[in-house]
Amino acid sequence: MLPWLASGCSRAPSFDIIGSFFPAWLICLIIGILLAALGRWLLLRQQIAVVWPILVYPSLAALFTFLFWLIFFS
């Protein structure tokens, strides 16, 4: 964890994926969407219904995205 945090300070905020460089926020967004899908699956399993799903689940994806970006790339 610590080397990852330290490396976030020095290396470029982009990822080389099969020759193309993707920005870090895009990776964070994809991870956030996946985690939001996982969270929705868990919430449905616990039978907890959110109020406005169309607002809450994108917010959950954004929350994970922001959290990832803040932890690893800010």
Add this chain to the structure above:
Amino acid sequence: MGAESDSNPKIVASAAPEERNSRRLIGRWLSVGIVASAAVLGLIILFKTNFHPRTDDATVLANYIGIAPQVEGPLVRLPIQDNQFVRKGELLFEIDERPFQYALERALSDQATLEGQIVDETRRIAALKSAVVRFRGQHSQCRSRRGHGRKGRYSRTSGMGVCQHQFAPPGAVTQDASCLRR
């Protein structure tokens, strides 16, 4: 799709009414918490990226002022570094002054030569003027002598009665001043 399945009454209908209420409350608070924390984190990120931006290929908007000296030549001194802040009147670079020094000395020596030539010419002109004065004197003397001969006081022994005088002023083109009686 999510809205339909989440608000599906079949899922929550299986639970007891108290549990259903608590789950609804949890869901409500969770929704509010997720939206609020996402908004707060979004604002934090907006703040951070605005005040501490980070990028691979940043460009700085600045004015570039091209400077060029009025004379050309090799530089002998470059006292400032790249991107250094300079003030008005500060020395940026120093051009080798020796070629211009040589040119100045050459021009000065040319001027001295020309001034010497002017002195020479002035002297020559003065010499020519004095020669002209002398020639006029001789000429008038010659004429007066010829006039006397006509009156019989002067015998024409040479047959032609040539009164010829030459003078050559120093350094000048030889001028023949002759008065020939034709």
